[in-house]
Amino acid sequence: MKILIIHQNFPGQFRHIARDWAAVPGWQVVGIGQESAPGIPGMRVVRYRLRRPPSTKQHPYLRQMEHAVLRGQAVARILIGLRGKGFIPDVILAHPGWGDTLYARDVFPHSRIIHFCEWYYGTDSADMGFDPEFPSNFDDHARVRTWNALHLLNLETCDQGVSPTIWQRNRHPETYREKIALIHEGINTEYLGPDPKAEFTAKNGITLRAGDPVITYVARNLEPYRGFHSFMRALEIIQQKHKQCHSLIVGGDEVSYGRAPSNAANWREKMLEEVKLDPDRTHFLGRVPYDVFSRVLQVSAAHIYLTYPFVLSWSILEAMASGCLVIGSRTPPVEEVLSSGQNGILADFFDTQAIAEQVIEALESPDRFSGMRSQAVSDIAEKYSRRAGLKQYRNLIMPDSYPEADINLMAPSKSSGNKELPN
Helix, strand or coil, rough: CEEEEECCCCCCCCCCCCHHHHHHCEEEEEEEECCCCCCCCCCCEEEECCCCCCCCCCCHHHHHHHHHHHHHHHHHHHHHHHHHHHCCCEEECCCCHHHHHHHCCCCCCCCCEEECCCCCCCCCCCCCCCCCCCCCCCHHHHHHHHHHHHHEEEEHCCCCCEEHHHHHHHCCCCCHHCCEECCCECCCCCCCCCCCCCEEEECCCEEEECCCEEEEEEEECCCCCCCCCCCHHHHHHHHHHHCCEEEEEECCCCCCCCCCCCCCHHHHHHHHCCCCCCCCCEEEEECCCCHHHHHHHHCCEEEEECCCCCCCCCHHHHHHHHCCCCCEECHHHHCCCCEEEEEEECCCCHHHHHHHHHHHHHHHHHHHHEEEEHHHHHHHHHHHHHHHHHHHHHHHCCCCCCCCHHCCCCCCCCCCCCCCCCC
16 A cells, blocks of 8 residues: 655654554655655655745735745645556545645646644634734734635545544535544553652752652743743742742743733743742743653643643643643643543633642642542543554544554653653
């Protein structure tokens, strides 16, 4: 079987799927990504570059669409080249959100195209307009409605869609939902779990251990979409009331979603100007290798996960799998995995006082929450294991042809930087 996996930042979230499929005898896997895509050692990756940037004179609503067309053309040139060399894929698995597969059907009309349906913009009760601190306007809604033209084309073109959560699948138009399978790619439940002997040494030399009053927060980048502003305001309250707690904060200073602050270099600096925190107890770690990330979770006494109604991060699942007590925002994507009082605690995204009180209670009475921690580990192992995710992805393209025991699970590399970290 010949398989193409297309992602602008190949492999993206397809890393483990690509490795698993490439290990199946008789399966030939080729990746396609932009010129800066990291790739996978030992796997063939064909990289593209745009012949020109989008026009600066383009209508603002159409700039992203023109960018998508340019990407689609760049990938189409690669596909035409592969076809000329006799490589005709049986299956194309792709993240189409940037336009990479706009013309894949025109080059390979008989290949089965599977699209990763991550998000459909501008739907009711989702991210846009959620946060009154950053209100949306008519121009925002019109721009997003126009951008959805690409996503409608992607839904129309693909043979099969895949969404990792019910919440994300249900953001897509009802007309297309029947063709979108619900498959989460899974997390490293085989390598995550509680460790009562876990330790973490911060840059200032202090060593924090499992059982210490440690608060953790993780995001790809520290920004409002992931509740960073609410977290920092809650942390100020927590530090005022609990004088021994420390916080370990993982995440970069770039912007993944939304906008950068207008009067600061990044959201970390912006919030540090607003709140007063003890620098000796507040540890900004930046982006970290996966083994460091896992130790951070293992020493956590209270893990705060906040998000707009948006794509669910892997990090909440990894925190639960590590035995963290997660205090999560009462938003639909979180409520899909976290049941308050059973495997974690829900709090209002904007109620920093309530968030702080829940965290302080967790720090002061840890034994009261041991059952929730255990239940979280069990729930994630049952529903979100990488083994199950890989098996379902295999079955998506060739049902029941390979036993579960053959799934190619690989431990995360200690030198993998932040490549394993979620969004």
